[in-house]
Amino acid sequence: MEDLSHQFKEGDIILGYYEVLSVIGRGDFGIVYRVRGVRGRYRGKILALKVASNPYGVEYLWKEAQTLILFNHPNIISLQSYLYKKDRGELYVLYELMDVGDLKEYVLSKGGLSEKEALKVLWNITNGLAFLHSRGYIHSDIKPENVFGKKVLKSIVWKLGDFGLLKIRGSVSVLDIKGTLGYIAPEVFRGEIHRSSDIYSLGCLLYFTLFQRDPFHSEDRKEKLKRNKEGLYLPPEGVSDKVRGLLERMLERDYKKRFRTAAELKDYLVVEGLV
Numbered sequence: 001m002e003d004l005s006h007q008f009k010e011g012d013i014i015l016g017y018y019e020v021l022s023v024i025g026r027g028d029f030g031i032v033y034r035v036r037g038v039r040g041r042y043r044g045k046i047l048a049l050k051v052a053s054n055p056y057g058v059e060y061l062w063k064e065a066q067t068l069i070l071f072n073h074p075n076i077i078s079l080q081s082y083l084y085k086k087d088r089g090e091l092y093v094l095y096e097l098m099d100v101g102d103l104k105e106y107v108l109s110k111g112g113l114s115e116k117e118a119l120k121v122l123w124n125i126t127n128g129l130a131f132l133h134s135r136g137y138i139h140s141d142i143k144p145e146n147v148f149g150k151k152v153l154k155s156i157v158w159k160l161g162d163f164g165l166l167k168i169r170g171s172v173s174v175l176d177i178k179g180t181l182g183y184i185a186p187e188v189f190r191g192e193i194h195r196s197s198d199i200y201s202l203g204c205l206l207y208f209t210l211f212q213r214d215p216f217h218s219e220d221r222k223e224k225l226k227r228n229k230e231g232l233y234l235p236p237e238g239v240s241d242k243v244r245g246l247l248e249r250m251l252e253r254d255y256k257k258r259f260r261t262a263a264e265l266k267d268y269l270v271v272e273g274l275v
């Protein structure tokens with residue numbers, strides 16, 4: 001789907017402002033570059049620049065840019081600015097650079113995280129999500145590939161990214177509901193979505209950080225789909241009672257029995273001494 005004809009190379013100056021240092025990666029929407037500002041407000045700063053050059057990518061990123069530009073939270077990736085070049089049909093979106101990369105790669109490179117580190121990631125993302133939930137949004141695509149790390153002094157701060165599927169509570173049509181197999185709350189398969197559906201996905205993410213696989217893992221896609229639909233997760237083994245209890249609450253099949261919002265989850269984490 002992506003259009004490689006517009007690829008920039010190292011040393012190119014994009015829009016007269018950003019020098020390409022390297023290509024970070026590619027998504028369905030286009031390409032992400034590591035860039036340095038050469039003039040203007042971002043002069044000398046190292047940032048991530050996404051260039052969407054196909055209609056699907058432009059539409060997806062446009063939606064993300066419109067909302068993300070309004071958010072300001074330490075656990076949500078910050079979007080600095082964006083520009084649509086009508087003549088080229090390209091959308092340029094400038095983000096803070098997340099130098100650790102995404103959580104999926106990080107967890108796999110470490111062979112799984114300790115409980116302590118997994119809970120730290122959870123705490124960071126719960127805070128970002130609480131910001132969204134308090135404003136009436138549902139992220140609806142929480143998964144390790146959509147969480148990014150940034151080095152701050154000797155530690156890593158984790159932030160929520162990818163807001164292309166963001167929903168406003170109560171305004172969702174069944175056709176709008178997507179998500180990623182292995183991280184979808186059971187009610188979402190029935191065309192229902194709540195803020196607690198994000199909590200379910202976050203429970204799957206916590207599970208992944210500990211076990212390096214999602215809770216419904218199976219080599220057989222049909223079997224995985226069935227397990228995810230029914231919320232039949234593989235039992236978490238070798239974790240403390242507190243973490244098992246937390247996973248059970250987050251992965252409750254009945255959304256009414258889960259934490260209703262990220263703020264409720266935050267309170268629980270504090271009260272149980274998990275953070």
Ligand SMILES: Nc1ncnc2c1ncn2[C@@H]1O[C@H](COP(=O)(O)OP(=O)(O)OP(=O)(O)O)[C@@H](O)[C@H]1O
Pocket residue numbers: 024025026027028029032048077095096097098099101102145148
């Ligand atoms: N702000 C950022 N800082 C650093 N790296 C980033 C940033 N945003 C995205 N990336 C990296 O760029 C690559 C592609 O970006 P992105 O996450 O948008 O696409 P994807 O998840 O791989 O694919 P898609 O979202 O289309 O399914 C990934 O390797 C991702 O980790």
